Amino acid sequence: MTTLISDGHVVTMDPGIGDLPHGDVLVEDGIITAVAGHGTISAPGAEVIDASGMIVMPGLVDGHRHVWQSLLRGVAADWSLSDYMLEARALYSGCYDEDSAYLGNLLGGLESLSAGITTVVDHCHLQSSPAISDALARGLLDSGVGGVFCYALQNVPVYGDDVDSGEIKDVLTRLPDEWHDTNAARIRDTYFAGDRQRLRFGVALPETTPYLPGSLVRQFLSRASALSPFLVTGHWVDSGPHGVLAELCADDVWPDRTCLSHGNHIDAEDLAKLAEAGVSLCTTPDIECGMGIGPLAALRFREAGGAAGIGTDLSNYARADVLQQARLLLQVERFALAQGSPKPPRSIGYTARDVLALATLDGAEALGLADTIGSLSVGKRADIVLVRPDPLGAQPYTDPAAAVLFTTSPAEIDTVLVEGEVVKRDGLLRRDDLGVLHQRITDAAANVRARYDKLPRPEIESVWAGLFS
Template sequence: MLYTNATIITVNANRDIYLDGAILVTGTTIAAIGRTADLLSAHPSEPTTSLAGRILIPGLISTHMHTAQTLLRGAADDLSLISWLCSRIWVLQGHFTPEDGYAAARLSIAEMLLSGTTCFLESMFADRYGFDGLARAVEESGVRGCLGKIVMDKGKYASGEGWEMHEGLVENEKSLDGAVEMWEKWNGGAEGRIKVWFGARTPGGVSEELYRKMSSISKEKGIPITMHCAEVSADRDFFASQSHTPMSYCDSVGLLGPSTVLVHMVHLDDSDIATLAKTNTHIAHCPTSNAKLASGICRVPDLQKAGVNIGLGTDGAPCNNTCDLLQEMKLAAIIHKAVNFNPTSVPAEDVLEMATINGAKALGLQDSIGSLEVGKKADFVAIDTRRVRMQPWFSPVSAVVYAATGADVDMVVVDGKVLVENGKLTTMDENEVMEEAKRRSKEVVERSGLTQAVQGKWPLL
């Protein structure tokens, strides 16, 4: 298929933008890209689809996501992280079944696809959610998924008193064996769209012995690692109790390196930033989650200056309320301007890179996705500008980062296959996905005994 007449933001090495561009897809890959007139002349017999009035961008890449939590959207608003986890989210998740996990994964994937995310990193999928169901949801939908299987052996958060996990979520050191088992079963599945990762729990939830064992297996087998880190001040307190800074601790147990994505990374010293740069460790920046949970603001400009690669993530729906990475881009571009009193801090171009090529680098997939170039996978998103809220525009990058939301996504292509067309899913029944998720979310809340708690502060009549 030859897609024509679009504005194409390639994010290639030169950052070329075609104002009347075309892209030729052959099988799963990009066979040609350039001006519409040139490609029509060179490929006169190809079937064409006009994308006039659309801006094409590489498929968005979310480097931090909790697919199970989408079933709990809005169930834990306006709480601090520890209360959010211990009294609400962990309790709810501790009552999940594998069928709930599958329904949640399908809801998450549907929302991500409809809002332009073509590849995501699941941070920490617990055994009770049913990993096979998550992998099956990725396989059926056509999305790309890097799937972090939980690794843990301690059922609490950091070292605080009363910060225990719900018993339904606690796993032991055998979780590492379970993660390896899922890697052996699913890595490379769904025609290469599935990658399996270690999804380590936050320091304090994993013993140093298990971290070291996981890190050793990671290097031996090539299994990447993702982990929350330095998200809140309680994390800093834990590291200090071990006579470490966040990164000196992580370095001491072998966690750092180019196959690791650390999430949030709000509370860092200058020495931590230098260590990240030296070890080529990647960061997943989640500004909405950090703002909503009052965790703080990641030192993105300082990390950029040091040369640390930064991707973007939405985190889970209970601390963001959406899986829309386009909305996340806008906040990522604005929040650092406010706290640094500098309107040039973290410009729109930097943020689009975070959500595309930087995310691909973080996932080790930069040779196949993250930019629109010949030979790369045909993963792209068409944003419809033929709407009042999108007009006028002068810079296509500005239009994407500052004006567009997931509601403006018109088409999504992954591996050359159209997964969203005219704003509608082609591989999933949207209504069936929603209805199943609604039913199961209510059942989880009822089993948890939190029906009243999740309904908010005002009376529902």
């Protein structure tokens, strides 16, 4: 299968090529085989996608998201972090069945493709039973999105007709059950056996990891490594009360390709140690700002020599729009730089292209995928996005990087290719079951909500509050 993307404004994000105001991209069997000025590539018989008037760029990379929460859109918009932990982790997570788990992940994957996100790291902490794990993996695979399905070694409450507060407390506080390890290996072997699959297998660490003594953290890391994941991920906001971050760096025990999320309060010294250890970092601007988690770390980490990316995090908070996240990060960093200056500074410090890199090539590097995705370079996987700038809101434009960041929404994502396969064209996902799916998703979300409404909330809330007193 050969496809020629013809006469677009090509933003390759490849430092050796740069932008081509009139460029062509040739795709053969899912791989980019040529990138050059318009009319210079000979490809007789190729299917031609006319990209004139459009911006052509690499597929976007979302380095951290909890995709199952897509079914609960918007419920978290006014939550604090502690509201989120109670509501999402202790309440809603116990209300999913196989159908809602499957549809949540399918919806999140389709939402990604529609928004030009061709690679997502799903930090999947809804592993409440083997059947639910199957549903989650199948949902993301069936969407066609690429990335890493990270099985979280973390217990999840399951609510039946009766709620036993002792059992809830136990589930939420004990170490991850051993059945997770065999179940995760089964999921890996059943769905992610290929070496260079579009969607790969990874492991997510339990949420409590950064707050535990080094000996326990090492146990978690070896449980993760024993599963031979492509990527290990985990939430990590600060250096930890036991200084475990520095200790792990000194002992060089991080698994290959570890990407931590957030890192807001990791001090400069520990950021440098992480960078030196080859651990990467992913910033999720919307929730980190909205929930007051702390200063954004991606650019500081990059300046310290680390590989940094950007993520959308909570699917129940805002839509998965990596470009919007990158723009937010840019403005927050510009604002931070100007703090303390009596007048608006003469230099704003960072550019649109700096943060577009986080959403493409740098983001790919943070996931250990820079040899495969992240730029329009010969030999890389043909994950390609065509943006049609809105004639009223985005044209005429000058810098295409500024155009995609400042005046583009998922509505302007016209065409998306994953591994050379056209999954969106003329602004529409190429699936003929979207109407049926929409109804199934609506019904499944209503069922989750109905189960949530029946939970003995005060009882669960008091167990939860007790964990932090």
